[in-house]
Amino acid sequence: MNTTTEALSPDPALPLSQQGPAPTRVVAGYGFWLFLLSDIILFAALFAAYAVLSDATSGGPTGAELFDKRHVFLETLCLLTSSVTCGYGTLAVTRGDTRMVCLAMLATFVLGATFLWLEVTEFAGLVAAGAGPSHSAFLSAFFALVGTHGLHVTLGLMWLIIMMLQLASFGYLPMVARRFFCFGLFWHALDIVWIGVFSIVYLGAHR
Numbered sequence: 457m458n459t460t461t462e463a464l465s466p467d468p469a470l471p472l473s474q475q476g477p478a479p480t481r482v483v484a485g486y487g488f489w490l491f492l493l494s495d496i497i498l499f500a501a502l503f504a505a506y507a508v509l510s511d512a513t514s515g516g517p518t519g520a521e522l523f524d525k526r527h528v529f530l531e532t533l534c535l536l537t538s539s540v541t542c543g544y545g546t547l548a549v550t551r552g553d554t555r556m557v558c559l560a561m562l563a564t565f566v567l568g569a570t571f572l573w574l575e576v577t578e579f580a581g582l583v584a585a586g587a588g589p590s591h592s593a594f595l596s597a598f599f600a601l602v603g604t605h606g607l608h609v610t611l612g613l614m615w616l617i618i619m620m621l622q623l624a625s626f627g628y629l630p631m632v633a634r635r636f637f638c639f640g641l642f643w644h645a646l647d648i649v650w651i652g653v654f655s656i657v658y659l660g661a662h663r
Contacts (some may be wrong), residue, residue: 462533488638492645495608499649502601503656510660512593519598519661522587524578528658531574532650536607538567545550546640552628561620564643568613575606598657605653608646 510519545560579599582588589599619639622632 470586484634484638488641492641495645496529499601499604499652502597502604506597506601506657508591509597514592514594516592516595517585517587519594520659522582522585523658523661525577527574527657528654531571532579532654534567534571534574534645535650537645538564538571541567542640542643546636549623549628549633549636554623557623558620561616565566565613568609568616572606572609572613575602579603601657602653603645605649608649612639612643612646615642 541560541563545557545564548554548556548560579602582595587595589596616639619632619635622635626632
């Protein structure tokens with residue numbers, strides 16, 4: 457057996473997920489990018505549906521009549537700021553700076569939760585005004601798009617709690633660092649999607 461064959465032979469002492477010529481961090485990163493791409497396709501379909509149905513108000517209120525842009529600006533400010541704090545937290549994980557990780561990720565959680573609270577109050581106000589998702593095709597597409605994004609933010613906050621528990625239990629193992637890196641990618645992707653929502657749905661509501 458030559459040197460190349462020995463290098464490519466799986467080590468029976470390693471788990472199956474860690475066997476192969478590529479480092480685990482490369483495999484994990486590649487797999488997570490594939491997941492993010494599938495999520496982007498989902499949102500692309502929702503954006504396309506909204507673009508087609510945005511004028512189908514059935515004689516009801518339009519987005520320009522319903523949306524409070526100042527309220528939405530506060531949502532946007534919270535979510536974009538949370539992306540900055542998440543970036544600081546991810547960098548702190550690579551340095552092993554526990555204090556900075558805790559502060560940055562706590563700020564990320566609080567800002568993300570505030571964003572969700574603002575979004576829920578917006579939805580509740582629309583439903584109370586008789587502009588629920590069943591009122592028109594436009595509102596169905598709006599609630600589907602914005603609600604799906606909100607669901608992703610909710611799952612992201614749950615993921616963040618789990619990651620902080622793992623950090624407290626296992627410390628800065630490579631496994632934990634990789635998962636924090638993936639969480640950072642996920643959270644930044646949600647910010648990119650929200651910029652699309654803010655630009656197309658809210659700023660684009662002019663009729």
